[in-house]
Amino acid sequence: MSIARPTSGSAPAGPAPRPHLGRRLAYFSPAAVIVVFLLIAPTFLAPDLVHLLTKIVIFALFAMSLDLVFGYSGLWSFGHAGLFAAAAYSVAILVSKVGVTSFWVVAPIGVGVSVITAALFGVFGLRSREIYFMLITFAFGELISVAARTSYKYTGGSNGIWDVPFPNLGFGPAFSKVSYYYFALIVVAIAAVLLYLITKSPFGHSLMGIRDNEVRAKTLGYNTWLRRFLAFVLSGFFAGVAGVLYVFLNRGISPDQAGISNSGLVIMMVIIGGVGTLWGGAIGSAVIIFLNYMISLYTPSRWPLFLGALFIAAVFFAKGGVYPRFVSLWKRVCGYDVRGGRSVERATTDSPPEA
Amino acid sequence: MSTFFYSIIGGISYGMVLFLLSAGVSIVFGLMNVVNLAHGMLFMLAAYAGIAVMQAVGSFWLGLVVAVFSAGIVGLIIERGFLRTLYSKQLSQILVCFGFIYIITNLTLWAYGPVPKVLTVPAAFTNSVPIGAYQLSYYRIAIIVVGLVLCGVLYWAQERTKVGAIIRAGMEKPEMVYTLGINLMAVNVGAFFVGSCLSGLAGFLGTGIIGGVTHVTGESVVFLAIAVCIVGGVGSVQGALTGALLIAVLNSLAKTYYPPLAQYMMYILMALVIMVRPSGIVGKK
Numbered sequence: 251m252s253i254a255r256p257t258s259g260s261a262p263a264g265p266a267p268r269p270h271l272g273r274r275l276a277y278f279s280p281a282a283v284i285v286v287f288l289l290i291a292p293t294f295l296a297p298d299l300v301h302l303l304t305k306i307v308i309f310a311l312f313a314m315s316l317d318l319v320f321g322y323s324g325l326w327s328f329g330h331a332g333l334f335a336a337a338a339y340s341v342a343i344l345v346s347k348v349g350v351t352s353f354w355v356v357a358p359i360g361v362g363v364s365v366i367t368a369a370l371f372g373v374f375g376l377r378s379r380e381i382y383f384m385l386i387t388f389a390f391g392e393l394i395s396v397a398a399r400t401s402y403k404y405t406g407g408s409n410g411i412w413d414v415p416f417p418n419l420g421f422g423p424a425f426s427k428v429s430y431y432y433f434a435l436i437v438v439a440i441a442a443v444l445l446y447l448i449t450k451s452p453f454g455h456s457l458m459g460i461r462d463n464e465v466r467a468k469t470l471g472y473n474t475w476l477r478r479f480l481a482f483v484l485s486g487f488f489a490g491v492a493g494v495l496y497v498f499l500n501r502g503i504s505p506d507q508a509g510i511s512n513s514g515l516v517i518m519m520v521i522i523g524g525v526g527t528l529w530g531g532a533i534g535s536a537v538i539i540f541l542n543y544m545i546s547l548y549t550p551s552r553w554p555l556f557l558g559a560l561f562i563a564a565v566f567f568a569k570g571g572v573y574p575r576f577v578s579l580w581k582r583v584c585g586y587d588v589r590g591g592r593s594v595e596r597a598t599t600d601s602p603p604e605a
Numbered sequence: 606m607s608t609f610f611y612s613i614i615g616g617i618s619y620g621m622v623l624f625l626l627s628a629g630v631s632i633v634f635g636l637m638n639v640v641n642l643a644h645g646m647l648f649m650l651a652a653y654a655g656i657a658v659m660q661a662v663g664s665f666w667l668g669l670v671v672a673v674f675s676a677g678i679v680g681l682i683i684e685r686g687f688l689r690t691l692y693s694k695q696l697s698q699i700l701v702c703f704g705f706i707y708i709i710t711n712l713t714l715w716a717y718g719p720v721p722k723v724l725t726v727p728a729a730f731t732n733s734v735p736i737g738a739y740q741l742s743y744y745r746i747a748i749i750v751v752g753l754v755l756c757g758v759l760y761w762a763q764e765r766t767k768v769g770a771i772i773r774a775g776m777e778k779p780e781m782v783y784t785l786g787i788n789l790m791a792v793n794v795g796a797f798f799v800g801s802c803l804s805g806l807a808g809f810l811g812t813g814i815i816g817g818v819t820h821v822t823g824e825s826v827v828f829l830a831i832a833v834c835i836v837g838g839v840g841s842v843q844g845a846l847t848g849a850l851l852i853a854v855l856n857s858l859a860k861t862y863y864p865p866l867a868q869y870m871m872y873i874l875m876a877l878v879i880m881v882r883p884s885g886i887v888g889k890k
Contacts (some may be wrong), residue, residue, distance in 0.1 A: 393872045558707030565697045592634040
C-alpha cells in the first residue's frame with residue numbers, strides 16, 4: 251500500500267471520497283441491465299430457455315445460501331445438496347404420496363425439514379473445523395442420498411419421484427412456465443435481499459471475524475459455536491427454499507440430486523463466481539448452468555469431463571472468482587479506486603471479502 | 606454360531622481391503638495434510654488395468670503387478686503434477702481432486718461402459734473351507750493373510766525404521782525435521798507412492814469380493830476411505846486398521862442379522878465416533 255492512496259488498504263479503511271453521480275450510475279449499470287433482462291426475458295425467450303433461466307435463478311439462491319457458510323463463515327460444507335434435497339423430497343412425498351396439494355402447507359414443511367437437517371449437520375459437523383467439517387458434511391450429504399435411494403416405499407428408490415405438478419397457491423390462475431418463472435424470481439429476490447442484509451448485519455460481520463480469527467472472537471466474548479451453528483441453520487433455510495422451488499420446476503427429484511455431484515456443482519458455482527461475495531454465487535450459477543446447457547446440446551454424456559476440467563482450471567486460474575474480478579475491472583473503467591484480486595484460498599481463510 | 610463366525614470372517618476380509626485402501630489416505634493426510642480424494646480413482650483404475658492385463662496375458666500375477674504399479678504411477682502424476690503446488694491450500698487440493706473424480710469417472714464410463722468388469726480368481730484360490738453351512742473361499746482367506754502381513758510390515762516400518770521415525774516426526778513438527786537436514790519432501794512423495802500402490806492392490810484384490818468394478822466404484826470407495834479416516838483417526842497404520850475393521854465387520858454383521866440397517870451402519874458408527882471422540886478412535890488429541 252502506498253502512502254499516496256491511504257483508502258486502498260484492507261477492510262476498515264477510512265471512507266473513500268464518493269465518486270461523481272455519473273460514475274456511480276455507470277458503475278451500477280450492469281446490475282440494472284441484469285435486472286431488466288431478468289424481468290423481460292420470458293417475453294422473447296423460447297419455453298425451454300425460460301425453464302433454463304428459472305433453473306439459473308433457483309440455483310443462484312442455492313449457491314448464495316452455500317456462500318453464507320462457505321465464504322462468510324469459512325465452513326466448507328460439502329453436503330449442501332443434502333439440505334436442498336431434504337426440502338425437495340419432503341415436498342415431493344407430500345404432494346405425490348400423501349396427496350397434500352396446497353403450496354402453503356407443503357412449502358413450510360419442506361423448508362422446515364431442511365432447517366432441521368441443517369441443525370443436525372451442524373450439531374455433528376461443528377465438532378470440528380475446516381477439512382474435518384468438510385469430510386463430515388460430505389458423509390451426511392451421502393447419507394441423505396443413500397436414505398433416498400433405499401427407502402423405496404416413500405422416495406421411489408433410485409428413480410426418484412417424478413409426478414410433482416406446479417404448485418397450487420389456492421388463488422389466481424394455474425402456473426405456466428412463464429408465470430412460475432416470475433414466481434421463483436420474486437421468491438429468490440426476497441431471499442437474496444435477506445441474505446444480503448444478513449451478511450451486512452453485525453451478525454454477518456461477526457461470522458467473518460470468527461472465520462478469520464476464532465481465538466480473538468472467543469476472547470471478545472462471542473459464542474463462536476452458536477454463531478456458526480446459526481449461520482449453518484440459516485443457510486439450510488435458504489437452501490431449503492431453493493429446494494422447494496426446484497422440485498416444482500423439475501417436476502420431481504431423484505437421489506443423485508442429494509449426493510456429492512450436486513454439492514460439487516454448487517461449490518463450483520460459488521468458486522467460479524467468487525467465494526465470500528454473495529452475488530458471485532448467482533453469477534456462478536448462470537455460468538455453470540448455461541455451460542452445462544450448451545455442452546449438453548453437443549455431447550450430453552461428456553459434461554462431467556468439462557466440469558472436471560473446470561474444477562482444476564478454476565483452482566489454478568480463477569483467483570478469487572469472476573465477480574470480484576469483474577467488479578475491480580469495472581471500477582477501473584468507471585474511474586473508481588481499485589483493489590487487487592485474491593486467490594480462492596485467501597478469500598476463504600485469511601482476509602475479509604470485498605463486495 | 607457358524608452364521609456369526611462366517612459373517613465375522615467375511616467382514617474381516619472386506620475390512621482388509623478397506624485397510625489397504627485407506628492406509629494411504631490416512632498416512633498422507635497425517636503427514637502432508639493432504640486429503641487425497643482422488644485415491645478411490647486409483648483403486649478403480651488399478652482394478653481396470655489389472656483385469657485388462659489379466660485378460661490379455663492370462664496371468665493373475667502379472668495383472669496384480671500392473672495394477673499395483675499403475676495406481677502408484679497415476680498417484681505420483683497427480684501428486685507431482687497438481688497437488689505439489691497446493692500444499693497448505695486444503696480447499697484447492699480438494700477441488701483439484703474433485704476435478705479428477707469427475708474426469709476419470711467419465712473417461713472410464715466412456716472407455717468401458719456401465720457393465721461391471723469381474724476379476725477371475727486363479728484356480729488355486731477357488732476352493733473353499735466349510736464353516737457350518739457356509740463356504741469360506743480360499744480367496745477371502747488369502748486376502749486376510751495379505752492384509753495382515755502388509756499391516757504388520759507397515760506397523761513395523763512406522764515404529765521401528767528410520768523412515769517411520771521421520772514420518773512420525775514430520776506429522777508433529779515438519780519444520781524441525783527440515784532443520785535437521787532431512788529431505789521430508791522426498792519422504793512425503795515416497796509415502797504417497799506407497800499409499801497409492803496399496804490402493805491399487807486393494808482395487809485389484811478387492812474386485813474379487815466386492816462383485817466387480819464399474820465407473821462409479823472409485824467414487825464410492827473414496828467415501829469408504831473417508832469413513833475409515835473419521836472412525837479410526839488419521840495418520841497411523843493402527844488407526845486405519847481399527848476404522849477399516851470396525852466398519853467392515855459391523856456392516857457384515859448387520860447384513861447377516863438385520864439387512865435394512867446395513868446401509869446405515871457406517872453412518873451410525875461415524876456419528877457415534879464424532880460425538881465421543883471427534884479425532885477418531887486411535888487419533889491423537
